[in-house]
Structure formats: C-alpha cells, structure tokens
Amino acid sequence: MPDRAGARPGTGTPPFWTVRRRDNLVGYLLITPQLVGSVLFVLLPLGLVVWYSLHEWNVLAGTFEFVGGENYDRLVTDANLREVLGATALFSVGLVVLNLALALFLAILLNQRLRGTAFFRTVFFSPVVVSLVAWTIVWQFLLQDDGGLNGLLAAAGVEGPNWLRGEGTAMLSVVVVQVLKNVGLNMVLFLAALQGVPAQLYEAAELDGAGVRTRFLRITVPLISPTILLTSIITVVGSLQVFAQIAVLTQGGPGVSTTVLVYYLYQQAFQFHHFGYGATLSVLLFAIVALLTLVQWRMRRRWVFNET
Structure with a gap:
C-alpha cells in the first residue's frame, strides 16, 4: 500500500505529491479563474482588435477584406488626427493637473482636527458614487446658453458665454465637470496617505525652525509620493478613456476642439462604420496608455520616496 505521501514503503522512491508540489497546485488553482478571465476578456479582445485593424470591415455591406497596413498608413494622412491628439x-x-492639485489641497484641509470635517469629506466624495451619465446631464443643463450658471451670472449683472459651444470654454467646461466628478476619489487616497505621516516629524521640523512650505516639501510630499504616483497613473489612464462626458456635453464640438481620441474612435467605428480604422485607433490608444504608464513607472525611482 502506498503511504500518505504517495510513495511505496521500502522502495526509496521520493513521493510525487511533495509539499512544494501540493502548494504549487493550490496556487495554480487559485489563480486559474483570474487567469482565464484575463485571457478571455483582455488578451483575446486585444488580439482581435489588432487583427481587425488589418482589415476593412463594412458591416452594412457585409464585407471583411484584408488590407494589411492601409489603416496604419491612414493614421499618418488623417487630417483630423493631429487636432484630435x-x-x-x-x-x-488639464484634468491631471487640476484633479491632483485640488485633491491634495482638499485632503490637507480635511486632515485638520476641525469640527465638520466628516461632513465635508462626505460632500466632496459623494459625486464619485453618482451615475456618470446623470452627473453629466445635470451639468449640461447648467452650462448651456440659458442654463443655471448663466442665470446666476445674469443676476449679478454679468453676461455669461455659451460654455459648451465656445472655442475657448468648451474644453475648459468638460475638464471642470470631470474634475468635480472624480476629485473625491483622489482626495480620499491623499487623506489616507496624510494620516500615515508621523506627527513627530512635523513637530521636530517645527522645533528646528522649518516653515509650513518647508515642512510640506520636505516631509509631506516625499512621504506621500507613493500615493501621488498611484493617483497620477489612475488619473492619466482615466483621462485618456473619457467618452460619456464628451458625448453628452459637446459631441466633440465646436469643430473638433473637444474630440478626444476615444470619441474619435467611436465616430469612425460606429457612426461612419469604418470598423477597421476604428480598431487601428484602438491600437494607437493602447500604445499611448501603455507608454505613459511605463514612463511614469520607470521615473518613480527619481522622485518616489524609498524607491530603489
């Protein structure tokens, strides 16, 4: 009879199911669902997008023709792509700078031991859990020519612009709406990081004569720099994937002044039915996101505290 480890007594053969192999099997079984999901919903769609980018797919005509690199050549000759980029x-x-700066400012204010901070934390975070489309539609009514914002300005004797149709205000309006929607998430992350900074460091620096600015730059920023890296990567990736705000507020106008890459991709694929070129734009978007994420990750060693 084999023993519990799987080896026959007296043979001298090492057991097959060693502790290490059993541990490895358990580990593989635990990661299998995530691995299968990544293959089916990440790697496979990514491979299909690259495959579609080499074809011209006309859904209306029912044609699917291999065109090689023609769609990639079109990226170079597309007159609108430079303005879209x-x-x-x-x-x-605009989104990254305003979001991170405002989130850090709010986190520093709400990190103080003052009455009512819990209420204001809830107020600033609440837009994060609101439906994105509902939030954007409300702001569309507020920012239109005869909307609520211009009504308040008119009451003060100021004639407001057409925020969503002006060349100089449309992009600003979209950025501000998105910042107000998601600034609470980064604020909470910064707040958690600030609460992890030892108070003794501030007390020692104050005894040494360090001012507020010096304490912020020499203590606060270095110790929360890992969180700054995390929030910057999340915000950059999110800014490159914005769609609903553009679709609801400006539809890419006026002209193409607010037509970001994701919305342009949507137009080419689902409005003009150029699915092959839309897939090519998806590959371009993936390359940009991957490159920016890699650059931020590689540069962390230069400014993130305790990174080697």
Whole structure:
C-alpha cells in the first residue's frame, strides 16, 4: 500500500505529491479563474482588435477584406488626427493637473482636527458614487446658453458665454465637470496617505525652525509620493478613456476642439462604420496608455520616496 505521501514503503522512491508540489497546485488553482478571465476578456479582445485593424470591415455591406497596413498608413494622412491628439493631450494635462492639485489641497484641509470635517469629506466624495451619465446631464443643463450658471451670472449683472459651444470654454467646461466628478476619489487616497505621516516629524521640523512650505516639501510630499504616483497613473489612464462626458456635453464640438481620441474612435467605428480604422485607433490608444504608464513607472525611482 502506498503511504500518505504517495510513495511505496521500502522502495526509496521520493513521493510525487511533495509539499512544494501540493502548494504549487493550490496556487495554480487559485489563480486559474483570474487567469482565464484575463485571457478571455483582455488578451483575446486585444488580439482581435489588432487583427481587425488589418482589415476593412463594412458591416452594412457585409464585407471583411484584408488590407494589411492601409489603416496604419491612414493614421499618418488623417487630417483630423493631429487636432484630435492635441485635444486629447490638452484634456489629459488639464484634468491631471487640476484633479491632483485640488485633491491634495482638499485632503490637507480635511486632515485638520476641525469640527465638520466628516461632513465635508462626505460632500466632496459623494459625486464619485453618482451615475456618470446623470452627473453629466445635470451639468449640461447648467452650462448651456440659458442654463443655471448663466442665470446666476445674469443676476449679478454679468453676461455669461455659451460654455459648451465656445472655442475657448468648451474644453475648459468638460475638464471642470470631470474634475468635480472624480476629485473625491483622489482626495480620499491623499487623506489616507496624510494620516500615515508621523506627527513627530512635523513637530521636530517645527522645533528646528522649518516653515509650513518647508515642512510640506520636505516631509509631506516625499512621504506621500507613493500615493501621488498611484493617483497620477489612475488619473492619466482615466483621462485618456473619457467618452460619456464628451458625448453628452459637446459631441466633440465646436469643430473638433473637444474630440478626444476615444470619441474619435467611436465616430469612425460606429457612426461612419469604418470598423477597421476604428480598431487601428484602438491600437494607437493602447500604445499611448501603455507608454505613459511605463514612463511614469520607470521615473518613480527619481522622485518616489524609498524607491530603489
């Protein structure tokens, strides 16, 4: 009879089911659902997008023709793509800078031991859990030419612009709406990081004569820099994937001034039925997101505290 480890007594053969192999099997079984999900819903769709980008797929005509690199050649000759990439960069930079700066400012204020901080934490975080479409529709009514914001300005004797149709205000309006929607999430992350900074460091620095600015730059920023890295990556990736706000507020206008890459992709694939070119734009978007994430991750060693 084999023993409990799987080896026959007296043979000298090492057991097959060693402790290490049993542990490895348990580990593989635990990661199998996540691995299968990643293959089916991440790697496989990504591979199909690359495959579709090499074809011209006309759903209306029922044709699916291999065109090789023609869709990628079109990226170079597309007259609108440069403006779309410019609008995408403008939106991303504006969103990341305003979101992170405002979130850190609110976190510092709400980290104080003052009465009512719990209420204001709830107020600033509550837009995060509100439906994105509902939030955007409300702001569409507020920002239109005869909307609530211009009504308040008119009551003060100021004539407000057409926020969503003006060349200089449309992008600003979209950025502000998105910042107000998601700033609470980064605020909570910063608040958790600030509460993890030892108070003794501030007390010692204050005894040494360090001012508020010096304590912030020399103590606060270095110790919460891992959280700054996390929030910056999340915000950058999120800014490159914005769609609903553009679709509801401006539909990419005026002109293409607020047409970001995701909305342009949607137009090409689902409005103009250029599915092959839409897939090519998806590959471009994936490359941009991957590159920016890699750059941020590689640069962390230069400024993130305790990274080597």
